[in-house]
Amino acid sequence: MRDDVPAPADGTPRTVLMCPGQGAYLPGVLRHLGDVPSVSRVLGAVEAHSSALGGTGPPVGALLTDVAAPGPDRLVRTHPLAFDLATYAAVVACSTVLLDLAAPPVHAVLGHSVGDLAALTVAGAITLEQGVRLLHVRDGLLRDAALPAAGLLATDLPPESAADLLHAEGLREVRIAACNAPRQTVLAGPDDELAAVRRTVRALGRRATPLTSRTAYHHPLLTDVHRAFRRLLRAQPVAPPALAVHTATTAGPARTPAQLRTVAAAHLTEPMALHRTLRAMRLAGFTTYLDSGPRALLSTLAKAGLPGCTTAAPFRTPAGVDHVRNRLTAALR
Template identity: 70%
Template sequence: MSPRPAGADGPPARAADRPRTVLMCPGQGAYLPGALRHLREVPAVAEVLATVDAHAPDRGPAAVPVGRLLTEADAPGPEELLRADPLGFDLATYAAVVAAATALLDLARPWIDAVLGHSVGDLAALTVAGAVTVRQGVQLLRVRDRLLRTAELPAAGMVATDAGADRAADLIRTCGTERVRIAARNAPAQTVLAGPDGQLARLQRALLDDGHRVTRLTSRTAFHHPLLGEVHRSFRRLLRAQPIARPALAVHTTAGHWAQTPAQLRTAAAAHLTEPMALHHTLLALRQAGFTTYLDSGPRALLSALVKAGLPGCATAAPLRTPVGVERIRQRLTAVAPPHRPGRGAW
């Protein structure tokens, strides 16, 4: 049995004989065409994909089912899918993380103590922890899609840079790009910025002139930004009507705190719209609380790379960093498994 979930003010009770492990759920960047193609027959994965497609009937007759997006290598890439079908992109991102994290949880449940979401990955983390169902997650993303489509938002987006947050803040002030905000402090040398396209492009040029790398992120708008304030308020009102279960795993947020009560969990589900993230400080707090092993449920190992940069000496694994089958996942988990790990998982 896993340790009891966290209370409102602290982490789960420490298992006496081992350090603690957190399962990380990425957000944008987690969609990779065909990422689950070697796992399509795994019951936990198949169930998630089938549920997502069953409860998203309004994407139009030409929309590619999420199950196909994640199990066929020639499915549309992230930018193409986002342009053609923004809701499909959101659903595929969510389904990829929930399916992968559920699969990892089935294999490693005895030694996973908490889940950590990153950006919209908070909704996947809540699902994996058992606070909301997959059906609820799909319904919430459909509502969010409607709110984003009907909001009068300017063209806006997000970029990642290797500039530190302090240097980025200096350039925001000196470039007159005050509508650009720091969306995420991911690591000492990775900051995410969000804002209207015009000011974001001006700041991007200033960062490049300053010798920094800058990457435009595949994002439908400027998440973690006050631009989405009205969307956030509407989404929060709708969340109040959603039943929230007591999570089976402790839930930590990139806002830097444990979420346990229904109100805290609802706040976590909506935070990606307007609240900035402080992943680096969150990881430091988790390390201080005894979390020394970090499992990344996404492809490309995006979050585990940030852990390696910010928490040297901690164990990390990204078992689905490339599309692989169950046995290869087990091998990758073995590298970080506690010595006393019981069993071989559910498959």
């Protein structure tokens, strides 16, 4: 444990498992883990539940175990539901491996954007079948909404600078979707206005990267979809979670069934403040942050937001169980 990270009052370091959203899809990411029983159970269950609901498109198992599967940009254009299901299955499957290997044990989950659905599943608040059903329902709502072309843009601007730029440029339809780190702000809005923002940000010598996304999540464009999704969520049973559930949309944990249902829908319209959530978790005694996705996306943000914290990203590149265990041990040593 690092000296500049406060320890819990009882002296026990706490560990959180971070569940990323759309960035978690990587073709063949589970190709070395397909035979792990917990992973094969997740992939099989997601495919079975999706088929029962009339799902079409590439099988989730093939997308996650075949390196030649379609890349994120192509898949989200051609089979957006398959993209969502593969993202969800990858995070849940990787999380089952980490829960088996982690020492000390995991005390909480932290969802990021649509990764909240995976976090709720890993914590035991909803089942895999519910998670798949919710993604199918959400897909239908998004298709029926006839939304304008819209998306997400990641910048290296502080949130205050991003807000000033949007005001100065008169881009009223672009909103701050996420404050992920002191110098990572994600913007959401119609494609034409995002293109204008991108040109302006790059002219300033800063980074502006379009993110793979079927629409502008965390934006008022999805208000009607959000309302319909929330109505459907009221009928969903929610179990008491075995792990504390945190989300980037609020500073504290979700405890009640109503709060947990709110978490499931938050990614549609609610802006994220991951940096705020991470600071609150550190004050609550969380010292170690495990990333359940590829490319170390959330662990990188945790390092940026919490200097001195301990992070591990054992799936940063595809690996088998032994390599995952070794990476985890080395990071937590």
